[in-house]
Amino acid sequence: MVRYIIRRLLLLPLVILGVTFLLFFLTQRLSPEMRASLYVKDPRQMGALEEVIRQYGLRDNVFKQYGRWLGQVVRGDLGYSPSANMPVAKAIKEYLPATVQLALVTMILVVLFGVWFGVFSAVHKDKWPDTIARFVSVGGFSLPIFVLGLLLLMLFYGKLGWFAPGGYSFQTDLIVHGPSFKMYTGFLLIDALLNGNMRVFMDVLSHLVLPAVTLCIGSFALMVRVMRSSMLEELGKDYVRTARAKGLAEWQVVYKHAGKNAIIPVITLASIQFIRLLGGTVIVETIFDYPGIGRFGVMAAQQLDIAGILGFSLMVAVLFVVGNLVSDILYTAVDPRIRLD
Amino acid sequence: MVVSPVLQVCDLQVSFMMQKRAYPVLRELSYNLLPGRILAVVGESGSGKTVHALSLLGLLPPAAHVSRGKILYRDTDLLTMPRARLRDVRGSKISMIFQDPSASLNPVLTVGEQLIETLRAHKPMSKQQAREEAVRLLEKVGIADAPARLSAYPFEFSGGMCQRVMIAMALALSPDILIADEPTTALDVTIQAQILHLIRELQQKEKMAVIFITHNLALASEIADEVLVLYGGLCMEQAPAKDLFEDPHHPYTKGLLASLVSMDRRVERLPAIAGQPPMAGEITKGCPFASRCPQAQEKCRQQLPPLTQQGIRMVRCFEEKTL
Known part of the structure; x- marks a missing residue:
């Protein structure tokens, strides 16, 4: 290993x-x-x-x-x-944490709800929960991200004024770059907690909501589909019948037995999506004016900022290789039949 | 002294739903299973033998359901039992082993975990107690180095060893009945004999009743006390094993026995029953075997012969055997 x-x-x-x-x-x-x-x-x-x-x-x-x-x-x-008016390395250090934060929140939402919804849908195959899940997943899958993003922005910012675009509010900007706020990790959510500043935390979180939800929908739809079909396949297997014949409770049969097998393809999917989010939330970051690495990449490309483009691509390449390695290692944790050597 | 049966199946009918129509794949099945006895259910593919086994524990696939009858376990009907009570019966009073042992164990859980969860599902015991019990069970089914094997995964076991693990799991709570659905079909011949021997040995030690489902008549003759022959979803003949083999009454049973290859007889061609068995769910007006039966009369095609008592056996044929 x-x-x-x-x-x-x-x-x-x-x-x-x-x-x-x-x-x-x-x-x-x-x-x-x-x-x-x-x-x-x-x-x-x-x-x-x-x-x-x-x-x-x-x-x-x-x-x-x-x-x-x-x-x-x-x-x-x-x-x-x-284009960023600073060294490329510094720009990556400045913008990447915001994107990682966004990607993490998105993935947590996607995996939690996607897996649960997929299982739910598979267990109630062809009944109304399944119909809803399938409808949502087809709908989410076919809705372009830029349309959804703009719609959400229009509704929740334009009409309701709940979630503003950008990475954080002006007041937070002042606090964060002020003398009393210490940057420990560069991840504002974590740093806000470490500084014990709940106002900054809530502010940053509220700015994450719309871009995260927008990014979620497409990945979520895919996740539900994969989890559902994977679960259906596993539920039809012999060992599930054995688990029932042993007198296990239905939740044990579904989650412990079928679930543990069905989650394996989801892990690959989730890790690929996570890496993709890290390098390419370009559209969403642009729509919501979110100060992440994707926006930096777009800016560099638009202005023919060669150093910026190369630095950005280098970063994405490293992320992909490392991310794939991590997903391979994760595999061995869930599936004992896979041995890395 | 009259021994009361541990399992009574009365007029069982199982149907598959296809395009909103019910197709019965098993009809009019009735038998009594006495404690400590081995009943072999013999039939070819599509005869309804596996469906029968699954129906006993309520494990039928979603498309199938029991459309009539009763399954009485110690005078309680398993079919009308609340699901939670049925779960208590499964795996502890009646347990089951399957045809493909490697696929019947969960590939991502250790053998130990699968044994331990079975024990703990039915008996309040600590993890440690369950572990010790699991080791004892693995030793009982002849798995060497049992403590170390607990943390092995099914893919590290051969088919025969997986079936041993399945048997250990099935016997974990000393059930009254073991349902063995073609337990040796997927195994090598030498391993088949070992597993058969193991089932027999444990059955005698634990005094449990066994329903042994197989398509292999020779195997049934070796292991069973009583044999029930299924064809086209119907019981054709039921008799004590010895009587059935020495003197089959039903033409189908005769045909089956004639098709057995014997070591001391050379034949030019393997004998076989002419024609094809009916498709599962295909219902003919008369006897399902009529189209292949050498003794079939017009009557056989028109109406279904009833299952009648002939001496110590039950036979479904109009042709009374004349002695």
Whole structure:
């Protein structure tokens, strides 16, 4: 097991090398002038463009440029992002926690309700609870996220004024960046609790509600479907009949016996979705003006902020590899037939 | 002294619902099971033997239901019993083992856990007590190194060992009745003999009654005291094992016995009963065996022969055996 993890982690640099080279190569399709232009703010100083190109060696061979970038990355320097107005590493550190927070809240909601709803639906197959669950899951699945997001925003902010967009309110901003508030983890929800500041906690949480619910719907629909069909399959198996024949209570048969087997495919699905949420809540973060990493990625891409784009992609690649490893390890925890070696 | 039966099945009928129509797959089944006796229920696929077994413990699939009859366990009808009471009976008074032992154990729970939960579902005992009891049970069914095997998963066991675990689980609470639904069909021949021997041995030690369901007539002859032959959902003949094998009355039983391959007789072709068995749920007006029966008369196709007493046996045939 440990050897397996080490081997997988040793593969990590290889994957990252591949991903970043691909991206780097793609950015080279842009002319050196285009890549340099973001660094020259004033249109009257176009002469400086040539200066930037020469200084950063933007006309050099692709491999040479890539090697230079990689050398910096290895030393922990991801470059400076003009679109975020700060070093890329700092931008990731600043924006990622908010996204992780959002993704976590979303996944907790999705897994809890999705699994429960799926089981419920399977146990009452073809009766009214199942019909409702199927209706909700098809509905949720076919509703585009940007439509749902805007509808929710219109209703709960526009009409009712309950949940405002953004990451937190102005007052919270003042408190959080004030002298008495200590940043321990960068995760505002946790830090607010550690500081014992319930007002900040509630404020941050209330700003999470709409984006989390919007993100939930699609994943939730998928989760219910997978859990339902997986559960139905397991409930038809011989060992379930054995469990009933042994005289176990129905909840034990459903949750302990069938449930433990049915949850296995859900784990893969949940981990893939979680990683996807970490790297790509782009639309939702944009709709709700949520200060997360997805919004940073979009900004960088829109402004041709090469350092930002590369840094963002590097981060997503690392998350994917590590996340897949974690999900593989989780597998062994639920399914004893799987041994990693 | 008259021994009262531990299980009485009276006029049992099980139907499957398909497109809102009921198709009976088992009809007019009645028998008494005496304590400490082995009853073999023999029949081919679709004869209703497994459906019969499942109906005894209320384990029928959702599409099937008992449409008539009574199943009396010590004078209480299992069919009308509240679900909670039925759960107390399952696994503790009447327990069951199945055809495919590897699939019948939960793949993600340890063997020990599955044994322990059975014990604790019926008897208040601590985890530790249950563990010790589980070890004792595994030893009883001949699993070596039992304490270590408790934490093993079913996939680490062979089919035969899984069936031993199933038997240990079934016998955990010393039931009155063990229902064995084709317990050796999925196993190698050598393992079959071991498992059969084990069931027999434990049955005698524990003095429990066994309903042994099989398609294998030879197996039934080896193990059973009494044999009930099912065909097309109907009991064709029921007799003490010895009488049935030495002198079958029903043409179907005769055909089955004739098809048994003997070691000391060389044959050119394996003898078989001509024709196909009826589909499950297919109801003909007369005797279901009429279309394959060498002695069939017009009467057999028109009306169903009743099950009649002929000496110590019950036979469903118009043709009275003349001695």
